[in-house]
Amino acid sequence: MSSGTPPARARTLGSFAAILVVAGAGVGAFAYAAGWLTPDRLTPARMLAALDGPKGPALGHRRNHAKGICFTGIFAASGEGREITRASVLASGQYPVVGRFNLGTTEPDSPDATVRVRGMGLQITAPDGAVWRMAMIDPPFFPVATPRAFYDLQVASHSTERGAMPAFIAQHPEFRAFAEWAGSAPWTGSYAETGFNSLDSFVFTDTQGYDHPVRWSLLPDATVTALTQAQLAAMGPDHLEQEIRARVAAAPQSWRMVVTLADPIDQTADPSKAWPEDRRRMEVGTLIVQRIEAERDGPCRDINFDPTVLPDGMSVSDDPFPAARSAAYARSYNLRAAEVRDYPYQRAAATEASR
Amino acid sequence: MTRSFTAWQRLLHWAMAIAILGMLFIGVGMVSTIAPSYLPLIATHRTLGIVILVLAVVRLGLRWRYGAPPLPVSMPIPMRLAAHLSPYAFYALMLGMPLIGWAMMSAAAYPIVLLGHIRLPPILPQSDALHTLLWKAHVYLAFAFFALVVMHVAAALYHALVRRDGVFETMASVRADRAAAE
Ligand code: HEM
Ligand code: HEM
Numbered sequence: 001m002s003s004g005t006p007p008a009r010a011r012t013l014g015s016f017a018a019i020l021v022v023a024g025a026g027v028g029a030f031a032y033a034a035g036w037l038t039p040d041r042l043t044p045a046r047m048l049a050a051l052d053g054p055k056g057p058a059l060g061h062r063r064n065h066a067k068g069i070c071f072t073g074i075f076a077a078s079g080e081g082r083e084i085t086r087a088s089v090l091a092s093g094q095y096p097v098v099g100r101f102n103l104g105t106t107e108p109d110s111p112d113a114t115v116r117v118r119g120m121g122l123q124i125t126a127p128d129g130a131v132w133r134m135a136m137i138d139p140p141f142f143p144v145a146t147p148r149a150f151y152d153l154q155v156a157s158h159s160t161e162r163g164a165m166p167a168f169i170a171q172h173p174e175f176r177a178f179a180e181w182a183g184s185a186p187w188t189g190s191y192a193e194t195g196f197n198s199l200d201s202f203v204f205t206d207t208q209g210y211d212h213p214v215r216w217s218l219l220p221d222a223t224v225t226a227l228t229q230a231q232l233a234a235m236g237p238d239h240l241e242q243e244i245r246a247r248v249a250a251a252p253q254s255w256r257m258v259v260t261l262a263d264p265i266d267q268t269a270d271p272s273k274a275w276p277e278d279r280r281r282m283e284v285g286t287l288i289v290q291r292i293e294a295e296r297d298g299p300c301r302d303i304n305f306d307p308t309v310l311p312d313g314m315s316v317s318d319d320p321f322p323a324a325r326s327a328a329y330a331r332s333y334n335l336r337a338a339e340v341r342d343y344p345y346q347r348a349a350a351t352e353a354s355r
Numbered sequence: 356m357t358r359s360f361t362a363w364q365r366l367l368h369w370a371m372a373i374a375i376l377g378m379l380f381i382g383v384g385m386v387s388t389i390a391p392s393y394l395p396l397i398a399t400h401r402t403l404g405i406v407i408l409v410l411a412v413v414r415l416g417l418r419w420r421y422g423a424p425p426l427p428v429s430m431p432i433p434m435r436l437a438a439h440l441s442p443y444a445f446y447a448l449m450l451g452m453p454l455i456g457w458a459m460m461s462a463a464a465y466p467i468v469l470l471g472h473i474r475l476p477p478i479l480p481q482s483d484a485l486h487t488l489l490w491k492a493h494v495y496l497a498f499a500f501f502a503l504v505v506m507h508v509a510a511a512l513y514h515a516l517v518r519r520d521g522v523f524e525t526m527a528s529v530r531a532d533r534a535a536a537e
Contacts, residue, residue: 015516023509030501033380035387043387129474131466146391302481303464308394312472316394324389326397331386333463338487 003247014178044152046330047324050154051106060343063332065119065135067241068102072300073290075124075250081259081284084212085204087313088126091286097124097287100300101191101244103139113229116182117238120196121305130311133303135325136196136218139185142271147324150317165323174272178243183287186226189235191244192253192289193224198305201268201317202257213262213317215275218255218287245292255287268317304333359525361421365376367414371449374407378452379501401456402469408453426519438522441507448500452493454478457487481508 005247006033028037045061058066079092089095104117111287119137126132144150156168171174188194196218204212232239241260247253261280264270308316308326316322336343362370378400386395426438459466459475462485468474479485515523 012517015512018516019509019512022512023505026505030380030383033387034383037410041387044389046386047389129466222466226516302483306465307465318391320391323391323393327385327389329391333488334490337463337483338490340483 011284021149025224040062042148044327047147047151047328047336048331050151050158052156053106053154053203058108059333060165060336060339060341062336063328064106064261064295065102065104065121066106066108066117067110068100068295068300069120069244070293070295070300071099071101071248071289071291072293072299073097073099075257075287077285078283078284081198081204083189084206084214084261085313086207086261087132087204087311088128088130089124089132090196091126093127095124095126098299098303099123099289100295100305101240103240111233113233115186118191118194118196121300121303123303123305126311132311132314134307135305136198137180138194138196139178139199140197141177141181141274142199142321143175143273144172145174145270147320148326176271178327187229188224189227189232189239189243190222190247192222192247193220195219195255198272201262201271201319202310202322204313205313205315206215213266213268214259215262216257216259218257220235221256222255248289248292254287255285257285257287258282259284269319271319271321278332302337304313304329306330358424359528360424364414364417364421365528367410367417371407371410371414374410375449375500376504378403378407379497379504397400398471401467404456405452405469405475406519407449411449411453412448415450416419418442420480424525427522437510441503444503445507447501448496452496454501455493455496456487459486459493462486462489509527
């Protein structure tokens with residue numbers, strides 16, 4: 001090294017400065033990419049914190065839809081869906097499924113009648129190994145139009161400030177339709193009498209390469225008996241799980257999967273807006289639930305029903321929710337899988353035994 | 356200096372340098388967003404990560420076959436030590452990070468799909484404990500990898516700008532032949 005003469009020393013200093021600048025710029029860019037310099041960025045971690053609320057999460061459980069029960073069975077595809085998608089799961093045939101009936105609550109011990117939204121996680125596996133996962137709920141539309149609004153809703157609903165919810169609703173008028181549904185739609189006493197909707201829009205691609213924007217629903221074959229919330233409450237806090245266990249033990253339960261095709265004028269980006277009733281529908285298959293298992297030792301607990309796990313022939317649309325959900329569900333999965341020690345296996349097993 | 360890395364070694368080095376930096380930025384970017392770009396980012400992350408795994412194997416073969424140019428005798432012992440050890444760290448991470456990513460997704464029972472339709476088989480059964488271990492390893496090793504890259508760049512620039520001992524040129528020369536930039 002020749003740092004003896006003053007100009008050479010100056011050059012060396014300059015070189016060290018240049019190296020520092022390069023390294024510093026690299027670290028700064030990395031920090032920016034990681035979101036450390038932009039605390040406003042809506043990250044999966046912030047989304048989950050908003051869902052948790054001030055009480056914090058139920059460790060070991062899903063960060064939303066925490067109460068649920070596993071099922072297995074088959075999906076009997078009619079083959080009709082092949083007209084709009086090349087996905088092998090919709091080719092005529094019978095494919096194994098694993099799924100989960102659940103309640104839209106962050107608390108696994110919530111009494112059934114306190115939870116307005118019911119959900120279903122479902123995975124269908126085609127013989128060639130392609131997997132289709134989905135997570136659907138029973139309202140006919142989503143409460144809010146954007147993931148950011150979903151975050152705002154969690155913050156407002158946990159807020160102790162007076163007027164937080166009214167202010168939220170004023171900013172998100174689409175929420176009124178949901179509130180009205182929640183207040184007026186009848187309840188039912190069984191998961192088997194509940195229909196489940198994708199709400200989000202996806203794109204099916206047929207064998208010729210044409211795209212078909214779609215939504216889908218699982219419509220129950222069981223006769224639906226409307227109940228009031230009070231009637232459901234009177235049946236006990238865990239009625240839905242007990243009922244579906246007994247019901248499926250007596251006979252398999254089924255749902256028809258109906259795919260709705262968008263008209264070119266229908267928007268696909270906003271799940272808070274239902275499409276008109278008269279859109280073309282296709283019955284692509286039947287879900288047959290054959291066996292119920294408790295979540296704690298069932299096959300569904302350790303699956304992430306990420307709605308972006310799609311087979312070839314299906315993809316996301318311009319609806320921003322599936323991506324946001326995928327990011328949030330992955331983090332929820334990472335956390336709960338790391339918290340299995342907190343998952344109350346022992347406690348639940350003990351209470352079950354003493355029943 | 357008498358020779359540099361072979362043209363193939365240099366090409367792989369720079370292609371992988373870009374890919375690995377890309378992977379590190381995509382990685383920390385994707386886990387901190389819920390925007391629609393999350394999906395293409397993670398899809399790219401999986402595919403590019405497996406490409407890096409394949410290239411790392413090829414590169415290891417080339418390194419084994421052709422070796423590396425000798426270091427200048429003028430280099431002090433601690434620097435020589437660092438220069439001898441760092442390739443081990445790089446190869447361990449270039450092979451380890453993709454394998455951990457693949458194993459982590461296997462342990463979570465996710466399908467591992469590249470380019471939208473190529474499905475890789477799981478390399479582990481579903482397991483919460485393994486998933487957790489691999490997830491933490493993927494995250495911490497990623498940060499270690501980034502730190503290593505930053506130090507590596509700083510060291511390379513130190514050779515190029517301060518020491519001017521030809522070490523930088525053994526990897527940076529664009530000449531096709533193996534003879535040295537002196
Ligand atoms: C940005 C909006 C949303 C966020 C942040 C969110 C968040 C979550 C989280 C964190 C979980 C737990 C995932 C796990 O640990 O496996 C979950 C589960 C679930 N979500 Fe969402 N969700 C959103 C939108 C939706 C929408 C639009 C639907 C339905 C159309 C939905 C239906 C469900 C269902 C059915 C489950 C339970 C799936 C299962 O049984 O594993 N969510 N949600
Ligand atoms: C050279 C190869 C790789 C590098 C440098 C790399 C780097 C990273 C980084 C920096 C993160 C973000 C960590 C965090 O801040 O949480 C990450 C996350 C992740 N990587 Fe990789 N990765 C590599 C290969 C792979 C491969 C091959 C796969 C899968 C096939 C993979 C799957 C994932 C997944 C799923 C995550 C998200 C983890 C989470 O849910 O938090 N990675 N990776």
